[in-house]
């Protein structure tokens with residue numbers, strides 16, 4: 490399924506699949522959610538939950554899904570094909586923020602389903618949607634949900650009060666936030682080096698290209714799910730292998746990553762990045778290239794975008810690449 494140019498495959502995790510809610514899910518969802526144990530933890534749901542109201546909600550989120558405003562999934566057990574809960578994310582494009590919520594049917598509690606679904610959707614959303622943070626709210630007496638959020642890397646950042654319809658009262662709540670670099674423990678490309686780092690860092694040699702088309706736009710690639718800093722935009726390229734020249738490495742990477750053939754003589758040195766990440770020091774020449782063969786196509790599941798000079802600021806690029814932006818704007822204008 491493709492929504493707003495974003496492909497939304499069913500997302501699998503362990504023995505479960507997250508797939509976009511469909512109208513026919515209503516009967517299963519209603520029988521599972523219309524339960525005081527579940528509803529009392531959801532701020533916007535009344536109890537009892539009339540089926541027509543749920544039907545209206547499913548209709549409205551289907552419309553929102555078509556426009557990329559929100560993504561609501563049924564969580565299915567792969568063996569039984571039964572729905573066990575729901576998880577959804579609403580996109581606030583202005584603030585590049587996602588708001589996430591979930592519930593699991595009472596009879597499936599204690600099976601880590603919420604953590605698995607939350608981890609899966611959070612990772613997918615940060616890598617594929619136009620958001621940089623995900624926000625979640627949990628009632629303070631919802632200890633299970635708070636534990637799930639913390640387990641998935643969400644950091645608590647404040648407290649407040651919200652009205653819970655089913656309880657007909659305001660409840661104290663805690664707010665949580667997930668940032669991109671919180672999501673991949675052990676694979677961080679942290680933006681900030683650790684304080685007092687005393688041991689010298691390994692120098693990582695990477696080479697990248699600014700491919701510029703005849704309309705004066707340049708090609709950016711989005712780091713796909715599974716890579717460190719997934720969702721950040723970068724210039725196509727990659728690590729230089731031992732014994733390789735930067736030009737040969739770049740020609741190889743462009744072929745492997747986007748199926749583009751470049752002749753090394755068409756690669757003009759432009760500038761370089763020398764940037765300290767938390768666990769390595771990046772040294773990366775950037776070449777400009779106006780001539781190549783083949784239409785760039787994503788070979789590694791990454792999104793590609795042709796970007797004009799005045800659109801460049803809308804793309805969150807890797808920290809090391811930030812100094813390139815004003816130089817490239819000058820080049821493109």
Ligand SMILES: Nc1nc2c([nH]c(=O)n2[C@H]2C[C@H](O)[C@@H](COP(=O)(O)OP(=O)(O)OP(=O)(O)O)O2)c(=O)[nH]1
Pocket residue numbers: 678695696697716717722723724725726727728771807808809810
């Ligand atoms: N290709 C490319 N890499 C960049 C850019 N800016 C930047 O910081 N990098 C970093 C990200 C990676 O740590 C490294 C490039 O490694 P790579 O593309 O060959 O390998 P990778 O992402 O699979 O590596 P990893 O970080 O997942 O281990 O350089 C850029 O504009 N283009």
